[in-house]
């Protein structure tokens with residue numbers, strides 16, 4: 001039998017590596033992510049050609065917010081097994097957490113190509129696509145205002161009320177109304193309306209930033225925390 005083995009792994013090592021993976025999976029369940037990384041690393045040292053070990057370590061690294069390491073592990077897993085949908089899915093999660101939405105979309109699409117029935121890939125793909133649209137929207141601030149949460153935020157209401165007292169804002173609003181109702185821009189195809197709306201939105205955001213930077217920070221955190229729907233999935 002002259003088939004060359006993929007690695008120098010001896011059977012005992014392969015068995016031990018599998019035990020270490022199981023240990024790692026138990027640490028994951030107990031949320032001991034650093035210990036899990038340790039076990040998967042040892043498993044990889046004994047059997048470097050098992051894609052599952054890299055993929056599982058990627059999940060642990062993501063839990064520790066080590067997204068760059070997680071992505072490297074996913075790439076390694078995919079290099080070993082190009083049909084490993086879970087590795088693409090996990091890479092998508094890590095990329096989303098790093099706000100790399102374009103790459104995240106590509107990753108989830110690949111995961112879905114390989115596993116078209118998986119609902120968590122479908123919903124995570126939608127989230128990444130939505131985020132991508134938000135960051136490449138015409139206002140270009142990368143800051144999306146979640147209206148529902150804004151309206152429920154007392155600090156926002158207070159500030160909106162004080163903004164309305166601002167003569168500049170009042171002028172802006174009345175300008176927008178005029179255009180909307182049939183001012184100079186009416187009949188020009190709505191282009192001027194749109195750009196003045198965008199301008200108004202930007203000025204509005206700037207006003208908020210000046211008057212209440214904390215609110216912006218709160219909003220950013222809020223948006224961030226909603227953007228990462230981490231899945232507590234099974235470990236192979």
Ligand SMILES: *[C@@H]1O[C@H](CO)[C@@H](O)[C@H](O)[C@H]1NC(C)=O
Nearest residue numbers: 086089117118119120233234
């Ligand atoms: C979808 O993928 C996740 C992550 O890989 C996995 O945990 C889950 O079991 C999959 N769901 C289905 C329906 O295959």
